[in-house]
Amino acid sequence: DAGVTQSPTHLIKTRGQHVTLRCSPISGHKSVSWYQQVLGQGPQFIFQYYEKEERGRGNFPDRFSARQFPNYSSELNVNALLLGDSALYLCASSSGRGYEQYFGPGTRLTVT
Amino acid sequence: AQSVTQLGSHVSVSEGALVLLRCNYSSSVPPYLFWYVQYPNQGLQLLLKYTTGATLVKGINGFEAEFKKSETSFHLTKPSAHMSDAAEYFCAVSVGAGGTSYGKLTFGQGTILTVHP
Numbered sequence: 001d002a003g004v005t006q007s008p009t010h011l012i013k014t015r016g017q018h019v020t021l022r023c024s025p026i027s028g029h030k031s032v033s034w035y036q037q038v039l040g041q042g043p044q045f046i047f048q049y050y051e052k053e054e055r056g057r058g059n060f061p062d063r064f065s066a067r068q069f070p071n072y073s074s075e076l077n078v079n080a081l082l083l084g085d086s087a088l089y090l091c092a093s094s095s096g097r098g099y100e101q102y103f104g105p106g107t108r109l110t111v112t
Numbered sequence: 113a114q115s116v117t118q119l120g121s122h123v124s125v126s127e128g129a130l131v132l133l134r135c136n137y138s139s140s141v142p143p144y145l146f147w148y149v150q151y152p153n154q155g156l157q158l159l160l161k162y163t164t165g166a167t168l169v170k171g172i173n174g175f176e177a178e179f180k181k182s183e184t185s186f187h188l189t190k191p192s193a194h195m196s197d198a199a200e201y202f203c204a205v206s207v208g209a210g211g212t213s214y215g216k217l218t219f220g221q222g223t224i225l226t227v228h229p
Binding site for chain 1: 116146148153154155156157158161202204215216217218219220221222
């Protein structure tokens with residue numbers, strides 16, 4: 001079975017631009033979570049979606065938004081990019097909210 | 113709120129030696145605990161988890177961890193290090209149903225493991 005997939009793998013954007021990151025969960029998984037991992041740090045929780053509804057939000061500004069589609073795939077959107085948004089963005093899926101999460105390979109975002 | 117502290121940002125061992133990576137957690141409700149491994153330029157791979165039941169849990173690649181409630185610890189061990197174990201390891205805590213942070217993982221800062229020949 002395919003694992004969690006994310007696209008694109010790498011992305012370079014300019015300050016002030018907008019970016020959309022995509023995630024496809026493991027087949028059968030209904031929960032998707034997003035994490036930001038800045039170089040040298042552990043991942044930080046951004047959002048969790050379960051059954052297409054937002055079920056949790058981390059301490060991130062409103063420039064960050066996300067949604068989950070009927071097929072349980074998800075998009076993370078970041079508006080008005082800042083240099084500090086440069087990070088590895090990880091998507092994780094799980095079969096339910098309290099179950100173990102399986103991570104994708106991540107999208108490396110560089111903001112210049 | 114939950115938090116995780118990993119003692120030692122870098123640990124270096126010789127091949128064949130014991131691996132011990134330390135993790136202490138803080139949680140106001142019974143925690144779920146996880147260890148993940150991250151190889152360079154990759155995502156995180158689940159090594160093992162503790163939710164309820166047996167406090168000594170075994171994971172992949174010969175790793176195991178013991179949940180000690182009295183010490184609020186969940187240290188990761190492996191009896192004999194292999195060169196392929198060189199990576200960054202993250203301890204994470206979550207809470208079960210009913211907790212306000214249900215399903216959210218809170219990670220430690222990570223420990224980079226180096227294995228010398």
